[in-house]
Amino acid sequence: MTADIIDGKAFAANLRAKVAAMVPAFREKAGRAPGLAVVLVGEDPASQVYVRNKHKTTVEAGMESFEHRLPADTTQDALTALVEQLNADPAVDGILVQLPLPKQIDESAVLATIDPDKDVDGFHVVNVGRLSTGMHGYVPCTPLGCVMLLKDRLGDLSGKDAVVIGRSNIVGKPMAQLLLAENCTVTVAHSRTAHLPEVVRRADIVVAAVGRPEMVKADWIKPGATVIDVGINRVPGAEPGKTKLVGDVDFAEAVEVAGAITPVPGGVGPMTIAVLLRNTLVAAHRLADVPYDEKAI
Numbered sequence: 001m002t003a004d005i006i007d008g009k010a011f012a013a014n015l016r017a018k019v020a021a022m023v024p025a026f027r028e029k030a031g032r033a034p035g036l037a038v039v040l041v042g043e044d045p046a047s048q049v050y051v052r053n054k055h056k057t058t059v060e061a062g063m064e065s066f067e068h069r070l071p072a073d074t075t076q077d078a079l080t081a082l083v084e085q086l087n088a089d090p091a092v093d094g095i096l097v098q099l100p101l102p103k104q105i106d107e108s109a110v111l112a113t114i115d116p117d118k119d120v121d122g123f124h125v126v127n128v129g130r131l132s133t134g135m136h137g138y139v140p141c142t143p144l145g146c147v148m149l150l151k152d153r154l155g156d157l158s159g160k161d162a163v164v165i166g167r168s169n170i171v172g173k174p175m176a177q178l179l180l181a182e183n184c185t186v187t188v189a190h191s192r193t194a195h196l197p198e199v200v201r202r203a204d205i206v207v208a209a210v211g212r213p214e215m216v217k218a219d220w221i222k223p224g225a226t227v228i229d230v231g232i233n234r235v236p237g238a239e240p241g242k243t244k245l246v247g248d249v250d251f252a253e254a255v256e257v258a259g260a261i262t263p264v265p266g267g268v269g270p271m272t273i274a275v276l277l278r279n280t281l282v283a284a285h286r287l288a289d290v291p292y293d294e295k296a297i
């Protein structure tokens with residue numbers, strides 16, 4: 001049996017088209033476009049690629065994009081001052097501070113400065129608390145994108161056994177909360193988990209968010225399971241000097257066992273950016289007091 005490939009790229013393109021289709025009505029009612037501010041500190045090449053992609057897709061969706069590039073030696077105070085300026089700017093509905101930040105900066109202090117109502121990444125403790133208590137807030141883009149793909153594939157997730165590998169604040173933990181909210185039975189595995197392959201083999205749904213290239217092997221996967229690979233790892237390619245992207249799952253192996261699987265690239269990555277635009281659209285409606293139908297997207 002060969003798994004179905006879940007086309008995150010196509011799903012994300014559809015999502016972005018839906019967002020774009022809702023922008024003109026918002027503009028009409030609010031008298032302005034939704035606005036997303038992205039802050040990048042330092043010159044990490046991978047981060048620069050993401051930020052460029054975000055800018056391009058934001059503009060394509062008819063939204064305003066504000067890019068702020070700061071040098072790697074930016075101080076905590078300077079970054080905090082910029083975030084406060086964006087909090088106060090009525091043209092800005094969403095604020096994303098690209099992570100990771102340079103060592104001299106306290107990440108959680110910066111995230112705490114972002115107005116929770118503009119926190120389209122869903123990283124502020126207020127939004128983390130809202131997610132874990134079932135209140136309306138902003139949900140981190142990558143896990144929300146994963147749940148959208150899972151529901152599209154499986155329909156109701158109720159009662160499924162889900163194993164999330166990874167417990168970071170930005171992927172693993174919010175992923176577990178979302179699956180719990182969908183009535184899955186959730187196990188969160190991490191670097192201290194004993195007998196990881198056996199734990200993963202129980203799962204109807206496997207979400208790999210580890211940051212270790214091709215770690216999850218075919219014999220860890222229950223035949224027919226749905227596998228969501230969040231990992232983005234750049235590794236040496238076939239030709240010398242070239243690199244390629246691989247996930248946290250050994251795709252070539254796992255595709256022979258899983259029922260469905262996301263590829264890397266073209267799986268979860270494009271969903272993250274599409275959900276970011278969706279969250280920005282929602283934030284714009286809330287901040288401008290324009291009613292938004294939560295079932296729309």
Ligand SMILES: NC(=O)C1=CN([C@@H]2O[C@H](COP(=O)(O)OP(=O)(O)OC[C@H]3O[C@@H](n4cnc5c(N)ncnc54)[C@H](OP(=O)(O)O)[C@@H]3O)[C@@H](O)[C@H]2O)C=CC1
Pocket residue numbers: 142165166167168169170171172189190191192193196209210211212230231232233248268269272
């Ligand atoms: N597609 C997308 O849009 C995005 C992709 N990513 C990618 O997802 C991956 C994870 O990102 P992120 O959550 O930020 O990573 P982190 O490094 O913050 O977290 C990794 C998690 O994996 C766990 N882990 C590490 N090694 C092992 C192991 N050998 N066995 C089991 N668990 C292990 C760690 O455990 P412990 O807590 O014990 O240390 C930790 O909880 C990366 O490849 C990243 O590039 C991230 C964000 C968005």
Ligand SMILES: Nc1nc(=O)c2c([nH]1)NC[C@@H]1CN(c3ccc(C(=O)N[C@@H](CCC(=O)O)C(=O)O)cc3)C=[N+]21
Pocket residue numbers: 049050053096097098099100121141142232245264265266267268269270272273
């Ligand atoms: N505040 C913050 N929010 C984030 O959401 C955030 C962040 N910081 N820091 C970095 C991670 C990573 N991330 C990705 C987004 C898109 C792709 C993506 O589009 N990937 C393409 C490939 C892109 C390529 O070719 O490099 C794909 O998988 O098909 C990947 C990774 C968001 N992150």
Ligand SMILES: [Mg+2]
Pocket residue numbers: 100168
């Ligand atoms: Mg990380």
